[in-house]
Amino acid sequence: VYALHNAPNLEFGRFHTTPGPIMAAADTFTINLTGKGGHGARPHECIDPVVAACAIVQSLQTIVSRNLDPKQKLVISTTQIHTGTTDNVIPEEVYINGTVRTFDKEVQAMAVRRMQAIVDGHAASFDLKAELDFEFGYPPTVNDAAKTDFAAEVAAEVAGEAGVETAFPPVMGAEDFSYMLEARPGAYLMLGQGDGAGVHHPLYNFNDEIAPIGASFFARLVERAQPIAGA
Known part of the structure; x- marks a missing residue:
């Protein structure tokens, strides 16, 4: 063909x-964070998923820079973050979406494993609920x-x-x-x-x-x- x-x-x-x-192979990931919303003036009464989302997105970039053999290829791009409706309310939920590109199945598996560990770790550290959904798409x-x-x-x-x-x-x-x-x-x-x-x-x-x-x-x-x- x-x-x-x-x-x-x-x-x-x-x-x-x-x-x-x-x-490359093209996969899609979605991360849903659920905290506790409240007034922006009283963050101590909330569990802020926005701060957790920012930390997760930054940490995902360390997979390429610190977990990947430099001779290999991997792209992890966060392309969507949706949350909140106004300036003075801490939202309860955050939606994160992005794409993962690989050529090698072992690299792909490593990326999924590290993404899950990062999401779980930040969920524990921020005391909120986090779910990672990884959808395998086109192969290389x-x-x-x-x-x-x-x-x-x-x-x-x-x-x-x-x-x-x-x-x-x-x-x-x-x-x-x-x-x-x-x-x-x-x-x-x-x-x-x-x-x-x-x-x-x-x-x-x-x-x-x-x-x-x-x-x-x-x-x-x-x-x-x-x-x-x-x-």
Whole structure:
């Protein structure tokens, strides 16, 4: 199985791939904190989940800086914190949400283990209730070495030898094509579309001029992989 993804800010018409991991696993975490709300002028009568949330978010960053082998890759990003409705009330609950990106299952397991320990530890130290929900999402996108070599050969027939990079640095984004690569050997490639806003950005604009290049790649891929007998 093979796939192409358009790639803003990479050279127009140039293919990029690599054997092994090319995109990361993408998991989601949610942390719900429950304390005791009350008046902001009487914090001693409350159990403040906001202070606990700030401590937890900061502590999560130590997993990368102090628990991870520096040669490995891991991203833990807290992307949402929701709580409170006004300036003079300490809320009872805080909702924290974020993403974890990994290439390695052992690193992934370590991250989950440390996140749970941090959440439990802060819950005890702040005397509140805390629940971590970790949702495993897309697995890493891992290219088969032989299929990657084959795809690169085909890409070179379309774009020339200089138009193919075969040592593309893995990125921490994720891709549902990873499920197909778990089921069948294959390769995932990027196709540069030139300068412009990145994907998922509101100003992103697909460069239609790369479509014939991508179509030519797939057509040639079929011709090479499944040649017509006697042709």
